[in-house]
Amino acid sequence: MSKPATAPKNKVTIGHVFKTIVWPRRKLLFIGLILIVISRAAGLVPPWATKPFMDDILVNHQMDKLPMLLIGVTIAILIQAVTSFLLTKILSVEAQHLISVLRSRVQKHLLRLPIRFFDNQKSGALVSRVMNDVEGVRNLVGTGLVQLVGGVLTAIISVGFLININPLMTLFVLLPMSIFGVITLKAFSIIRPVFRERGKITAEVTGRLTETLNGVRVIKGFNAEPQEIKVFEKGVDQLFQNVKKSLTSTSFVTSAGTFLVGLASVGIMGLSGYFNLTAGDFLQFTMFMVFMIAPIVQMSNIGSQLTEAFAGLDRTEELMNMPIEDDGTVRTVKIGTIKGDMEFKNVSFAYEEGKPVLKNIDFKAPAGTVTALVGTSGSGKTTIAGLTASFLNPDSGTITIDGIDMSKVSLDSFRSQLGVVLQDDFLFEGTIRENILFPRPNATENELKSAVHAAFVHEFTDRFELGLDTVIGERGVKLSGGQRQRIAIARAILANPRILILDEATSNLDTESESFIQDSLKTLMQGRTTFVIAHRLSTIRQADQILVIEDGQIAERGKHEELIEKKGRYFQLYTYQARI
Numbered sequence: 001m002s003k004p005a006t007a008p009k010n011k012v013t014i015g016h017v018f019k020t021i022v023w024p025r026r027k028l029l030f031i032g033l034i035l036i037v038i039s040r041a042a043g044l045v046p047p048w049a050t051k052p053f054m055d056d057i058l059v060n061h062q063m064d065k066l067p068m069l070l071i072g073v074t075i076a077i078l079i080q081a082v083t084s085f086l087l088t089k090i091l092s093v094e095a096q097h098l099i100s101v102l103r104s105r106v107q108k109h110l111l112r113l114p115i116r117f118f119d120n121q122k123s124g125a126l127v128s129r130v131m132n133d134v135e136g137v138r139n140l141v142g143t144g145l146v147q148l149v150g151g152v153l154t155a156i157i158s159v160g161f162l163i164n165i166n167p168l169m170t171l172f173v174l175l176p177m178s179i180f181g182v183i184t185l186k187a188f189s190i191i192r193p194v195f196r197e198r199g200k201i202t203a204e205v206t207g208r209l210t211e212t213l214n215g216v217r218v219i220k221g222f223n224a225e226p227q228e229i230k231v232f233e234k235g236v237d238q239l240f241q242n243v244k245k246s247l248t249s250t251s252f253v254t255s256a257g258t259f260l261v262g263l264a265s266v267g268i269m270g271l272s273g274y275f276n277l278t279a280g281d282f283l284q285f286t287m288f289m290v291f292m293i294a295p296i297v298q299m300s301n302i303g304s305q306l307t308e309a310f311a312g313l314d315r316t317e318e319l320m321n322m323p324i325e326d327d328g329t330v331r332t333v334k335i336g337t338i339k340g341d342m343e344f345k346n347v348s349f350a351y352e353e354g355k356p357v358l359k360n361i362d363f364k365a366p367a368g369t370v371t372a373l374v375g376t377s378g379s380g381k382t383t384i385a386g387l388t389a390s391f392l393n394p395d396s397g398t399i400t401i402d403g404i405d406m407s408k409v410s411l412d413s414f415r416s417q418l419g420v421v422l423q424d425d426f427l428f429e430g431t432i433r434e435n436i437l438f439p440r441p442n443a444t445e446n447e448l449k450s451a452v453h454a455a456f457v458h459e460f461t462d463r464f465e466l467g468l469d470t471v472i473g474e475r476g477v478k479l480s481g482g483q484r485q486r487i488a489i490a491r492a493i494l495a496n497p498r499i500l501i502l503d504e505a506t507s508n509l510d511t512e513s514e515s516f517i518q519d520s521l522k523t524l525m526q527g528r529t530t531f532v533i534a535h536r537l538s539t540i541r542q543a544d545q546i547l548v549i550e551d552g553q554i555a556e557r558g559k560h561e562e563l564i565e566k567k568g569r570y571f572q573l574y575t576y577q578a579r580i
């Protein structure tokens with residue numbers, strides 16, 4: 001068997017799947033197996049009945065045997081119907097249950113991966129991995145596996161009957177079927193990587209489509225629809241080529257099956273003349289032959305489903321094997337309520353090896369103070385904020401919180417005391433109330449109201465018919481930038497964090513919004529250790545310390561007046577109104 005050129009790194013093995021997916025469900029699968037044995041045994045009654053029907057009733061006119069035969073066949077059909085109903089019901093429900101469990105598990109793992117993982121991924125592609133890749137197990141736990149076993153059983157029993165009727169003719173049937181078996185196995189070894197690739201393409205195409213839809217304003221704004229259409233067409237075509245590849249293999253298997261079955265039938269016809277079979281024997285032989293071949297052909301279908309399942313599990317496994325940001329082994333210190341003293345000691349950081357973004361950053365941010373980070377775009381301010389939030393980890397040097405090394409602190413215990421208000425703050429589709437409540441869904445109505453007032457959210461929601469229960473569109477597009485900011489501020493006030501990270505909007509807000517936002521930010525920052533990527537002069541003037549970042553280093557530090565007096569880099573930025 002030829003090996004695929006690029007052997008996937010995280011290929012799941014049959015043993016692994018058996019241990020984790022099949023074995024825990026052994027009871028249900030065993031019940032399924034019993035049901036399928038009953039169902040298949042009942043299914044063998046009609047072909048068996050053809051011989052007595054032909055030879056005894058039609059040829060020898062033994063009519064007294066007819067009622068029993070009819071009753072027997074009817075009961076067998078009934079048993080078959082009931083058992084296959086139960087089979088589908090029990091196993092399909094279990095399969096769907098497993099799919100939902102796996103989806104939750106993958107989503108949970110995904111959310112625990114470090115921020116840097118998401119920098120390199122399309123969100124739509126990840127959606128596809130969570131939703132589609134696990135779908136395949138339906139065929140493992142559902143009726144697929146059981147049918148496979150049932151099929152094998154039926155085929156074996158049928159072979160027994162066939163040998164009983166005529167061993168030589170049986171051999172004649174088995175030969176083409178064995179060839180078919182070999183072809184099928186070969187085909188599946190070719191198809192598995194194709195299926196694996198398909199999942200990847202689907203994820204990419206879905207990912208791009210999601211991005212296109214999210215960025216529809218930019219696309220229309222730049223009249224870039226034709227380009228997006230082209231990219232999508234290319235993706236869809238890749239998908240088509242992939243499906244075509246697997247279709248070629250599967251149709252080859254099906255046609256080979258049909259051809260070989262036909263060949264066997266022709267041979268049987270000839271041989272039954274040669275062996276002088278009775279009409280009943282001939283009919284019974286043919287029927288059993290169909291009963292032997294049908295499950296084998298069916299097995300090739302199931303085989304393709306199982307191949308798809310394995311390919312999906314390969315991809316899921318790949319994701320599940322990625323290390324999470326806090327597995328509890330290194331970050332063992334659980335901190336209680338913190339004071340909020342933070343310190344960077346000689347911290348350096350690079351996104352890519354050899355290209356340092358931060359160099360020897362060294363500063364103290366005492367509890368309850370405001371540290372403003374200023375500097376030109378690309379100087380490293382966001383990276384410092386990311387390190388503060390422990391989204392990133394220093395390559396060298398340490399960051400401490402209340403004197404404790406941050407790299408040892410459990411992320412849960414730290415982040416529950418962290419709040420972030422970002423420039424284009426993320427709002428969920430839902431009501432304004434839900435958006436504010438999301439860090440603390442169980443906050444009381446009074447707590448909510450006071451956050452809403454502190455951030456002046458009521459100033460505009462009072463004008464809405466539904467007030468706080470107004471539904472905002474995806475990413476809050478129906479609100480102005482200033483209104484979105486105020487919701488984000490209310491959210492942070494309600495969360496009541498000890499450490500606050502603020503990325504001020506660079507775009508100019510209308511003067512009215514601006515004054516509301518300034519007032520609410522003052523309330524928000526009070527008593528919290530705040531790091532602000534500052535663009536507003538008012539914020540910068542109030543800061544306890546300003547760090548001027550230049551090319552990944554602290555070029556200057558101090559308060560506004562001190563720095564102005566110094567007439568250095570800050571003075572330049574300030575007086576020339578360069579982008580701070």
Ligand code: ADP
Nearest residue numbers: 119351352357376377378379380381382383384
């Ligand atoms: P600022 O916030 O001051 O504009 P950043 O901290 O965002 O600056 O960026 C500092 C430098 O790091 C820039 O040169 C930027 O290109 C680079 N950078 C930022 N994010 C990434 C990333 N995820 N991967 C690689 N380089 C990055």
